[in-house]
Amino acid sequence: MTFPFENNTSAAVKNLARRSLKARKNTVAILAILLSALLFTGLFTVVINLVSAYEQNHMRVMGGHAHAGLKQVTLETYEELAADERWAGSGYSVFIGKAVGSAFAKLNTEVRWADDFYAEEAFCRPAEGHMPEAEKELATSRLVLKALGVSDKLGTEVPVRIETDTETVTGTFTLCGVWDGDPAAGAQMLWLSRSYTDQIAPVRHGSPAGVPVGEYSGTVYASFMLPSSWRLEDRAYQIFSDHGLADEFHFNAAYAMSSFKLTDALPVLALALLVLAAGYLLIYNIFYISIAQDIRFYGMLKTLGATGRQLRSLIYRKALRLSAVGIPLGLALGWALGTALSPAILGSMPISEKVSVHSAHPFIFLFGALFALLTVFISCRKPAKIAGKVSPMEALRYNEAEVASKKTRRAAKPVTSGRLARQNLSRSKKKVAVVVLSLALSLVIFNSAASLVGGFDFETFISDSLVNDFAVADAGLLNNMARNARRSAVDAALQTNIAALEGLEGMGSVYSCFADQPITDELAAIIRDAGQHEEVARSLMYQNAVGEMDGTEATRGNMNYAVYGLDDYAAQKLTVLEGELDWDRWRAGEGVFITPAVLWGGKYCLYHPGDMMSVDLTEMLDGAAYNYWDESAARTVKTYQVLAVVELPSAYGSGVSMGSGTRIILPETEYLHYVNEGARLPMLTVFDVDDEHMAQAEAFVKNYTENVDPSMDYRSRLSLEEEYRGLIRMFTLVGGALCALLALIGILNFVNSMATSVLTRRREIAMLQAVGMTGRQVRHMLIFEGLGYMLLGLAFALLLSSVTNVTVLRSITEGMWAFRYRFTLLPVLLSAPPLAAVAAAVPLICYVHLLRGQSLIDRLRDLG
Amino acid sequence: MSRNPLSVKALCLWLGAGALLSMLALTGALALLTGDRLLLLSGALLTVCALLWLLLLCRLFARRLSLFTGELCRTLDDMISGRPVPEQADDTETLFARIRHRLTRLYGVLRENRRQVEREQQALQALVSDIAHQVKTPLSNLKMVSDTLLTKPISDRERADFLQGLRTQIEKLDFLLQALVKCSRLETGTIQLEKTCSPLFDTLAQALSGIVYAAESKNISVSVDCPEDLALPHDKKWTAEALFNLLDNAVKYTPPGGSIRVTAESWEMYGKLDIRDTGKGIPERNQAAVFRRFYREEEVHGEPGVGIGLYLAREIVTRQGGYIALASEPGRGSTFSVFLPRR
């Protein structure tokens, strides 16, 4: 811009820029800018879609979009907090109990009373009808009604069985309100009237905020909303603490995005930088060629009195005009691409159900445009500087000095195309370095992307859910990890049927129950040791456990272990972390395998191989008859040696854990030896079937769990494959497309470099021809040069790729859950043939089209 | 422009008010939205800060401008009073530089005008002294002869000779005076050259008619090759005079038996007329000098002529926007090329 008192010469520069652009075709430049804008916008679209999907998903799983909440408190506590003026709104619900029955085995449903605010923020406000008012009115979601097999018309009679803390109540209610319901939600809601609630689950009163753990009925759950989501967590926390409720503060994690950490943005930034680099290289090259071709023009302008500043301004204006065309197009296309790709990319992330993402947040376009403009201007800087620094003599001289290059003393050796080519390459080392590096960079990026995409591992992808071909278990367990799902479920009938399946390769059983461990001095010491580790000390579960530890053995509480029983077939899937899998001793019942304390920071283990540990088997033996409080009862304790620390596949886990999350793994025989009568059935039966009979087995299991015994459910590889098939296909397509794009960028870049190298030496080549070099020799020289660039670039790429593979790629795949790290240089090698073709073809085309057209004299004078 | 544009002062005040209001409005809106009082305070502080800096900017500008104006006025004063103004180098991309550049040029023009006036005065003086000088000889001759006639007794035949001699001198004076008058008129621009578009051939014919006799008597062949349709805008009378002078010159300096060739061509921008003679040629060192006023080569001092023929011819031609080129080698003859613009 022209400051005051400055001479405003922009009109002339603008005119020159405009004419200059009209003078030749600028499609390549516009395409390059478009590509940059496209990539940035696509990236940001996908990122924003992902973020909003995560948020949405979180909210739906959490069951609400309120900012903060209270759980299980008394009414007075809620009222006091709600009275605070800083809230924009608040509401509460009174928990009654859970809906029970076969219908709810696969559909976790909570029974409550709620006010309108609470129902609204829980996404459970009746779309038709109203919240229950009369005593026997009921409002619920269509999913619940479908499970109950009842019509969703208002006025229908709905029979429900409700389990509260203390009793199980049955009742029939009239449907007064209904909404669709969200299958992604953690639990469905069934609203009853306040009057009915007061009868069976009267609301808790009292001033102590908390309510004893384990008591739910009658407790108040509340939701609070702040006026804006700015600095949400801090402000909400502030209000809670002001009322002395800091401990009861529940913050909706879905809004964690407001407290956005920089580390979350790093991968995005890295990708953005990558796109920037690619775009920079491309656009820089294009502008460089353009400047090089017009260098005489700029020199002439200098002679006439155009200052360096004016020339630079000229270049920038040209760039701006080109961007004005390229960027909007790129934004639009990028957004379309990103929106199309988001569902596919989402599919590969651990998000439960399909969430709709069509974000057209203005930030996408704003940042997309900004980054693209940034790229353009960075790319222009050097070319603009070159143009600005041009000497006026440039317009006048014929550059004889350059052509009369090194009068090599080795005039003795014959001048061949190859030798000339090599000389040319060694002459302009800087240019060669730039071209080679940019080629290598694009190849490395391409290689990394291809490795990543190719490294997707379906097995790992589903390994959280399934490590065999099939698994059957209680429906409640498989579907929603219900608290009261049956741990002893797979009955003999089912087991026999499975065993009889054609093509069965193997069958295994996973048993599970709990064993309450009194905190002996020994255990207390172990726990205290654990507390030395920072990440353990920070974990909430540890702090809970510590609460049980005060006093002496007599007064201390208990810590819960989960005990698993595995038969040989299932035991194959154990992976050892420390120690050795001594099968004989294990089977003999002398030793156990244990897992790390998964709830105390993940990797820490309470025991180590070789330790002797005493396991209290009382609860296991007594089962339902186990009396936690009876301290006088005799306890059965067995001492085992810890043989190894292992990892139990999550597919074999029952989800719910308490205490530290340490699991003790016994062999089937040992387990069955000690477990009580009521829990002798496996929790999970897994089996593998050969490919031929897979479909058959699938059909059987499906039929069985739907019709014969609906309380059971199954998971199968086939059904998971089916579920993810579409997504995986899209993912591979998308990944492939991205890789192709990257490869294209690399090739385009290379094309540009080759074209530049020929065009800027027009005069020189003409000179060579004037002294007698034939067209054929010139072509050969150019081709050899091109191949030289390519080979150098390839070599560098191979080297760099190897390094990146081992360092960067490995760490990325380690962080990404479903990707396996593979070292491969295949993509680089595969791109060699097309590059060679380009290296040969481009100089040829340039030569044929651009150079042959002009006569020799013209080229020498460069009058054109 | 019928309406007066806003004075700069009013502009500044409006802008300042606008800035203040908009900044405060924005701050207020944001503060309301987020409910954060800190924002309000910081917004207000920023507003004040911005306004202060704006104020500073205004003052500095005003200062700079008035400095420049002062300097400009002084320079102009110097120019008005005719005092010398030093050359100020200002090669920057500023408005001031542009103004200074033009001032410098103005100053140059003024100075040049003054010099021009001086030169003209000098030229006039030179002309007068030239005239005086040239007139001296014939006058003294005249005096001598008339004295002789008055004082000495002479025979009739002698008297007739003397009177003839008188006559010659008078003719010479007449000739000289006419030539000088022509010169001066031409120089002072009293004579306007009237250009009409007419065939060069006619003008050439007119000029040729003047030398035909002299050429014949010296046995010099004259050949003419001029397209009849070659028409140019030119002043017929004066151009004929110029061409006559050139032809006359050619005749004078060509030995008997020689030839003079006149050719005319039309070029893109000019019409070209070549007068080639086979005379003794003019050495390079004299080639520029021949066009000077009163220049005469030594050998022809006897022939009639004052030495302003070529000078006049060049003046006439150049005043019509053309030029005369001379190509000559001693012993090889000379070619005078007359270029007259075709537009």
Next chain:
Amino acid sequence: MTILQTVDLKKYYGKKPNVTKALDGVSLSVEEGEFVAVVGTSGSGKSTLLHMMGGLDTPTSGSVLVRGQELAKKSEEELTIFRRRNIGFVFQSYNLVPILNVLENIVLPVELDGDRADRAFLEEIVGMLALQDKLNSMPNQLSGGQQQRVAIARALITKPAIVLADEPTGNLDSRTSADVLGLLQRCSRELDQTVVMITHNNELAQLAGRIVRIEDGRIVA
């Protein structure tokens, strides 16, 4: 007054012992309004001299003064701006801007200064050089002579202190050369414009008011 002056100008290329002396002590002054022709054979250093005078190249030693201002003392930007306002160039190969039409080419130096060309003056020059009908044509549609006329107009439009012409008729046939040269001379006279022209052609040099001969980097005779 002296509008251009070179003082003991020297330009040496290369290092000892292979020193090429393009200019070896050239001192020259040009008065305002003069039309000077610098004549010399190729390699005599005349082009180098012209480039020095126009500030396109820097001398090894010695100085160039235009309007009393020493060019060597100016920075790159100052020199460019000085050139823009004070020096006009006419080159052998015309060097017109191919993407602008004739009118735009002519007024380019003025527009680069953020100015508008003086309408009356522009018409006068265009008239003198017979370019009225060609104002909207592009340079590639013009003949050599016409292009050179455009170049001359461009050189004159800013009323520069001095017009430097480097072999202005080098690419033209003899007819067009005479045309162009005549025009240059006419412009110099009618507009009172100082012109320094380089040529190797003696005949053409004649048209100038003063001839300076240069040989082996030195002025002779």
